[in-house]
Amino acid sequence: MTSLSDLNASSPAHFVEQLHGVYELSPWIAQRAASRRPFASVTALKTALQQVLAQASPEEQLGLIRAHPELAGKAAIAGQLTAESTREQAKSGLHLCSAEEFATLQRLNSDYKARFGFPFILAVKGPTGQGLTRQDIIATFTRRLKNRRADELAESLRQIKRIAELRLNDLLDVRLPFGPAIMQQVETLAGWSDSGYNLTCAYLTAAHQKTVAQLAAWMKDAGMQVQIDAVGNVVGRYLSDAPDAKTLITGSHYDTVRNGGKYDGRLGIVLPIAVVRHLHERGEKLPFHLEIVGFAEEEGVRFKSTFLGSTAVTGHFDLALLNQYDSEGVSMRDALAAAGHDARQIAAIARKPQDLLGFVEVHIEQGPVLLERDLPLGVVTAIAGSSRYLLKLTGVASHAGTTPMTMRRDAASAAAEIIMLVEQRCSQGEALVGTVGQLQVPNGSVNVIAGACQLSLDIRAASDTVRQAAVDDILDGIAAICARRQIDVETELLLSANAAPCAPWLMAQLESAVAAVDIAPYALLSGAGHDAMAMAAITDVAMLFVRCGNGGISHNPLETMTADDADIAAQALLHLLRHFRGDGV
Known part of the structure; x- marks a missing residue:
């Protein structure tokens, strides 16, 4: 098994030889990256290779794209694929296509080549590395045929970088400590919906209550004290042994828009739970209490009122909203009672600002900025009003x-x-x-x-x-x-809603955490609203964005990200917690 230390210590020629299968029939990428050694981490190696590709000429980039085989194409049938491509296509069962699926892929290959002049490229091992289904591949193929050529060139290069990332993971036997579990838990939550056709999880519905029960169970399993408050927020506390410790809060919302994406909001709950589980398994305590809040409502789908969960935490919940009615004529007050909540206790949810260190929210970007810059993480400067x-x-x-x-x-x-x-x-x-x-x-x-x-x-x-x-x-x-x-x-x-600037002192610590996992810190604005906006009423806030795939599409079933990006985000959050400095810590 090749190791990073082997790659750092080998001759330039051996370095290129060891990486020969990472970028399809294109040794020039490894050749140019060799001079940048030593690499501090696998992430640094991946980044260096991606930078070489980004800096290559358009002709070189197009040559790399054309070096890739068609999916289930003639080369695959003839057994002429590279070993890496053979394994990847087999992982998605492309060698087991039905006659109808095979005919569809052949037609799509032909239409795509005629439209763009190069083969369709897709990381068929998918966001988790476990492989896309043939139905997913055909649906993606069909959707991308509608792109403009320039957009499809850029997407092809992104897919190539993802393929290379997965191949490097295999070559170096990389075991992601956080990413796969985070992705699986997001999939589990996506199984509960108000709709039989898409992911819709509105406030206080049956799917909503199943979701909160699962989050509570995961928090308990991670070693946290757990309660579900009067508006349905699920709150996990990882207690410090330090006397007079203050509290750092993280979290996001678990409701969704209609026909929404899996990661919006929910990533910011399950990811910190994974980090706390990691600390708990090692018996590692923090010098402050850490609270993860799964906010019950942020999207405003059922009662047309947003940020119900976070405004309750800040003490700014408008009790007049209890008299709002949904489309079925059910009042919020009655919906709360039916879910077992006592609306009279909502005021007691409010936190005291003097007890808090700040609020840090992890969230999928919901846009294309990080994707276009080949960055898995970004630090938010402000949330737009x-x-x-x-x-x-x-x-x-x-x-x-x-x-x-x-x-x-x-x-x-x-x-x-x-x-x-x-x-x-x-x-x-x-x-x-x-x-x-x-x-x-x-x-x-x-x-x-x-x-x-x-x-x-x-x-x-x-x-x-x-x-x-x-x-x-x-x-x-x-x-x-x-x-x-x-x-x-x-x-x-x-x-x-007023714009919410992020606190510079928290942003600086997030940037240090991002740099610590060998990602260049990048600052960007959030155009979407988030619970951090509401939390800014009582404490300083900051946000860590995680790259969003499929062109940055969000609030949509096409919303996606990768296990590798989830993993690096969790590692950055873990570094932040271990090195956090604030008032009273």
Whole structure:
């Protein structure tokens, strides 16, 4: 078995020979990386090889892509694949394709080659290294055929780097201490859903209660004291032996959006549980109490009210929300009672700021920034503020054939102009985005001018000043559009959340932890809202982002990450905990 020390000590020629199968028929990558030795860790070796590929010429990169065989292609049939490719394709059962699957793959190979001019590349061993199913491979193949060529070139190189990472793991017999267990637990949680067709876990449903029970069991097994509080937060405490110890909190939410992804929120719970289990198994205590909170609700799916779990912890839970009703006419108060919670105890959940050291949240990025920079981890600088509105436009429903264009009061046309206004205005600001994610024509008909239209408006920015300026301009523009088109407009503010800057002293410690696991620290903004925003009301906060695959897609079943990235994130969190310095520690 080859070891990292062997690679560091060998001659350049032997180094290249030992790595000959890592990058398909492309020894030049190892040749250029040899001069960068010695490597402090396998992560450092992987990074050096990836950097060589990133710095290569477009012609060299394309040559590497073309060196890869087609999936279940002619070379595979003829037994002409490299040993590495043979093992990988067999891991996903591509040698066992049915006649129909084989014909589908041949067609996809042909269509892909004709569209892009190079073979389709996919790390068929998948996010966990255990292999994708043939159905997963065909679905990915079909989806990526719709990409632009430049995007597909970039994705092919990312897949090659993932293939190389897995091959290096095999070559060096790398045993990930955290990643596989984290990925498996996320899969377990994804098995409970409100829907039989996708992952949906709304507040206080049966799936939600099964999820919290499982999290509580894992926390207990990891050596934590566990309770489920009055809003459904599951809280695990890993107690310190130090007298007068303060508490560092970590965690995230376990509810999901409708048809959501597996890792959003839940990664930030199961990952620290794995780290605490590691400490507990070694009898290792920290000089502070560590609390993991699985926040019961963050997404606002059932009762249209977000951050219910974290606002309870901060003492800012709005008790008037207990009278909110879901789509079935069930009040939040009754839903809590049905789940065995006493709403009268919600106020007692609030933590005292003087008892806390801070809040650190681990979360999948939900965007493509880290992916595009070949970085598994990033340190968040701030969480963007958000303004959300519901707009109700009222015009006049009239006959589509008899009403002249100049005499129409078309609510849908006004909505279309508003959408363009949002896009135009939010293209002007730094770290500013605007979205119309919902658009409805109630009781609309193909031959009737839209007399009413409802649309949502979501505006986010890292700077509250920038965000508010955009909100003001857009609302003024909406008023002008509606006045010109003779459309009545009602504007309902759904949410106004200030931006939450991360504490520099916590960010510095996260950056040190990332550097300690041989990843170059990288700072980035969070455009999505997180429980850390609410927690900032009572303590300093920081966030560690983990790379999101599939182009950074999130709030979607395609949301994905790898066991290797989960593992390196857990190692960084473990380093942070072991070296944490704060007030009272």
